[in-house]
Amino acid sequence: MSEREFVPLPRMLDAAASRGACLTAFDSGGGRPEFVQASLAACRDLQAPALFLGWSGAAKSFGFRPLVAMVRSLAAEAGVPAGLHLDHAEDEADVRAAVDAGFSSVMFDGAEMPLDENIEATKRLVEYARERGAFVEGAVGGLGREGGGGGGGGGDEGELTDPAAAERFAGETGVAVLAPAVGNRHGVKGYTVPLDWPLIEALGGRVGVPMALHGGSGIAMEDVKRAAASGFLKLNLATVLHGAYDRAVKDYIGENPDRGMWGWSGAGRAAIEEVARRYIGELGMAGAAADLQ
Numbered sequence: 001m002s003e004r005e006f007v008p009l010p011r012m013l014d015a016a017a018s019r020g021a022c023l024t025a026f027d028s029g030g031g032r033p034e035f036v037q038a039s040l041a042a043c044r045d046l047q048a049p050a051l052f053l054g055w056s057g058a059a060k061s062f063g064f065r066p067l068v069a070m071v072r073s074l075a076a077e078a079g080v081p082a083g084l085h086l087d088h089a090e091d092e093a094d095v096r097a098a099v100d101a102g103f104s105s106v107m108f109d110g111a112e113m114p115l116d117e118n119i120e121a122t123k124r125l126v127e128y129a130r131e132r133g134a135f136v137e138g139a140v141g142g143l144g145r146e147g148g149g150g151g152g153g154g155g156d157e158g159e160l161t162d163p164a165a166a167e168r169f170a171g172e173t174g175v176a177v178l179a180p181a182v183g184n185r186h187g188v189k190g191y192t193v194p195l196d197w198p199l200i201e202a203l204g205g206r207v208g209v210p211m212a213l214h215g216g217s218g219i220a221m222e223d224v225k226r227a228a229a230s231g232f233l234k235l236n237l238a239t240v241l242h243g244a245y246d247r248a249v250k251d252y253i254g255e256n257p258d259r260g261m262w263g264w265s266g267a268g269r270a271a272i273e274e275v276a277r278r279y280i281g282e283l284g285m286a287g288a289a290a291d292l293q
Contacts, residue, residue, distance in 0.1 A: 035241065092108070112142065
């Protein structure tokens with residue numbers, strides 16, 4: 001794979017669809033190379049493509065162009081077909097800057113805007129991205145967020161997506177991917193959320209583009225597989241990766257207080273790789289890199 005080339009997101013999603021699988025999008029850790037290297041190691045060994053997420057705030061802090069350069073070079077070295085996706089950008093200028101920097105796909109999150117305004121803003125960005133070879137994910141409905149500890153307590157419940165609004169949005173904007181709210185929540189730790197299956201099936205019957213499940217850390221693996229049958233072909237994963245990394249690093253330092261960063265960062269990387277292997281294998285993307293040659 002050339003360092004100048006990312007795989008277009010629609011091609012990755014086509015590969016997932018053809019296998020009845022779901023593509024996991026792995027968080028890039030705000031530009032931490034061990035996060036990217038760990039997921040790439042799992043993808044290389046399982047012959048799967050790698051899609052990386054750069055949350056807009058962290059990616060902007062690290063630098064859009066440096067993040068593009070890092071992911072491209074590490075993916076090329078690993079020999080893994082890869083893409084880089086801007087996640088939850090609410091500022092149109094940030095979306096344009098990421099496209100200009102070389103992100104292969106971008107998410108514009110206009111879910112809190114009135115639907116007409118969300119459609120118009122997203123449509124502008126779709127046209128901008130398309131002219132530059134990139135693709136846009138849009139959002140309708142408000143994703144909830146976990147607001148505290150424990151199993152199932154606290155936080156923002158969000159607002160479930162209306163199927164008619166989702167159908168209109170996808171049809172009028174030309175997005176490559178839609179992110180609806182179907183009971184999924186960001187930041188869930190230690191438990192899984194119940195999804196709204198009648199809503200998922202309704203969206204699958206009305207929305208003519210692939211859909212994304214955000215808050216993947218709080219969704220049971222069997223539920224991800226079931227949702228894939230209704231067109232949910234992309235799963236965003238961050239919280240579980242950060243949790244695995246943090247636990248491994250803390251344990252390593254506790255057991256090896258005199259060792260330095262090369263030891264604890266290696267422990268964290270191994271923990272992320274283990275999580276990535278599980279998702280790639282269970283969600284059916286092992287071997288899919290061959291579909292993208």
